[in-house]
C-alpha cells in the first residue's frame with residue numbers, strides 16, 4: 040500500500056491480463072513485454088520510481104491522512120496554496136521526464152478524482168450511496184496508487200443525433216439492465232488514452248445530454264478494473280515501431296496509445312457507480328465538482344514542460360546549423376518564448392489567485408486555466424510549424440542509426456555535420472525534431488493537443504458564454520454616455536452661443 044514503485048506497477052499489469060486488441064490480434068500473455076506496450080510501460084514505471092527516489096520523497100509524495108503511508112502527491116486534496124505549488128512541482132517533474140509527451144501521466148486523472156471525492160455531496164444528491172462510493176473509490180485508488188484511464192466521448196457515428204437516436208441504440212454505451220449486483224453496460228466509448236496499460240477505467244459523462252428521458256440510460260459515471268469481463272480495448276496501430284531510441288527518441292519511449300472501449304454486457308457493481316440516470320448531475324459533474332479545474336492545473340504544468348522542450352529543440356537547431364543570426368529565425372524563436380512565458384504566467388496566476396471552493400478544497404483560479412486550455416490547442420500546432428520552418432530539409436536528410444554505423448558512415452560524418460557539432464549529434468538532434476514534428480507520433484501529438492480536452496470550437500463557445508460580460512458592456516455604455524455628455528457640454532448650443 041502507498042506510493043508504488045515502477046516494478047509494482049508492472050507486476051500489477053501482469054497479474055491482471057485484460058482484453059486488448061491491436062494489429063489484428065488479441066494481446067496474449069504479458070502485456071508489458073508486447074512490442075506496442077513494452078517501452079511505454081517502462082516509461083510509466085520510471086514515473087512511479089521517481090516516488091521512491093530518496094532525494095525526491097517530499098517532492099513526490101505526502102502522508103496519507105487515512106493510512107499514514109506515503110502516497111503520490113497528485114492525490115492530494117489541496118488545502119493551501121502551498122499544497123497546490125507542491126502538487127504542481129510534482130507534476131512538473133513527471134512532465135519533464137517525457138518533455139510533456141506523455142499527456143496522460145496518471146497525475147491528470149488523480150487530481151480530478153481527488154476533487155470529485157472532496158465534492159462527494161454532489162454525487163450524494165443523486166443517491167446517498169454514490170457519495171460514499173466516490174469517497175471510498177478515491178481512497179482505494181490513492182492507497183493502491185493505481186493508474187487510471189478514462190473514456191468520456193461517444194462513438195463518432197452520427198454527430199447530428201444524440202446517443203438514443205443513432206442507427207442502433209446500443210452503439211453508444213448504455214445500461215441494458217439493473218441487477219442486485221449492479222448495472223450491465225453495452226456499447227462503446229472513445230477514446231481511452233493509456234487504456235490498455237492502466238489499472239482502472241473511469242467511464243464518466245461526456246457530451247452534453249439533452250436532459251430528456253431518452254438520455255437516461257446513457258447517463259452514468261462509474262469506474263471498473265481494466266480486466267473486468269466483457270471490457271475490450273480496440274487499439275489504433277502503434278507508433279512505436281520497435282526502433283532504437285536514437286532513431287525514434289520519442290515514439291520509442293512515450294507512445295501512450297489510444298483505444299476505443301467496448302462494453303460487451305459489462306457488469307458494474309453498485310459500489311462502483313457514482314452517478315446514474317440523472318442527466319443534469321451528469322452534465323455538470325466536471326464543472327460543479329471543480330475536477331476540470333484540477334485537471335487543467337496538470338494540463339498547464341504539462342504545457343509549460345512541453346513548450347520548454349519544443350523551444351529547446353528549436354533553439355538547438357538554430358544554433359547547430361547557424362541560422363540563429365537571421366532575423367526571421369529570431370522572431371520565430373521569440374514566438375516560442377512568448378508562448379512559454381504565457382503558459383508560465385497562466386500557471387502562476389492560477390496558483391496565486393487560488394481560493395478555497397465550496398467543497399473546502401484550495402482550487403486554482405479558473406479564468407487563467409480556462410484561457411490556457413483554450414489557447415494552447417491553437418499555439419501548439421504553430422510551435423510544431425516553427426520546428427518545420429527552421430529544420431527544413433534537415434528534417435528529411437535524416438539517416439538512421441544503422442546508416443551511421445554502416446558503410447556510408449564516413450559520408451554522413453562529412454556531409455551531415457553541423458556548424459558546431461559532429462554528424463552523429465546533429466542527426467540525433469534532428470531525429471528528435473522529426474519525431475516531435477513529422478512522425479506519426481508527432482502528428483498524433485498535434486491532434487492530441489487540439490482535442491484532448493474537448494472540441495475547441497465548443498470549448499471556446501463555453502468560455503464566451505460563461506465569461507462575465509456585463510461589466511464590460513456597462514463600461515462601454517458609460518463611456519458612450521460620457522462622450523455624449525461632453526459633446527452637449529461643449530456644443531455651441533449648450534454654451535448659449
Ligand SMILES: Cc1cc2c(cc1C)N(C[C@H](O)[C@H](O)[C@H](O)COP(=O)(O)OP(=O)(O)OC[C@H]1O[C@@H](n3cnc4c(N)ncnc43)[C@H](O)[C@@H]1O)c1[nH]c(=O)[nH]c(=O)c1N2
Pocket residue numbers: 189190191192193195198229230231232233297483486487490491492493494495496497
Ligand atoms: C489523441 C487523442 C486522445 C484522446 C482524445 C482525443 C484525441 C484526438 N479524447 C477524445 C476527445 O475528448 C475528443 O476528441 C473531443 O472531445 C472531440 O470529440 P470528437 O473527437 O468526438 O469530435 P467530434 O466528432 O465531436 O467533432 C468533429 C468535428 O465536428 C464538429 N462538431 C461535432 N459536433 C458538433 C456540435 N454539436 N457543434 C459544433 N461542432 C460540432 C467539431 O467542431 C469538429 O470539428 C479522449 N477522450 C477521453 O474520454 N479520454 C481520453 O483519454 C481521450 N484521449
Ligand SMILES: O=C(O)Cc1ccc(O)cc1
Pocket residue numbers: 191244245325326331334491492493
Ligand atoms: O468534459 C468536460 O467537461 C471536461 C473534460 C474534458 C476532457 C477530459 O479528458 C476530462 C474532462
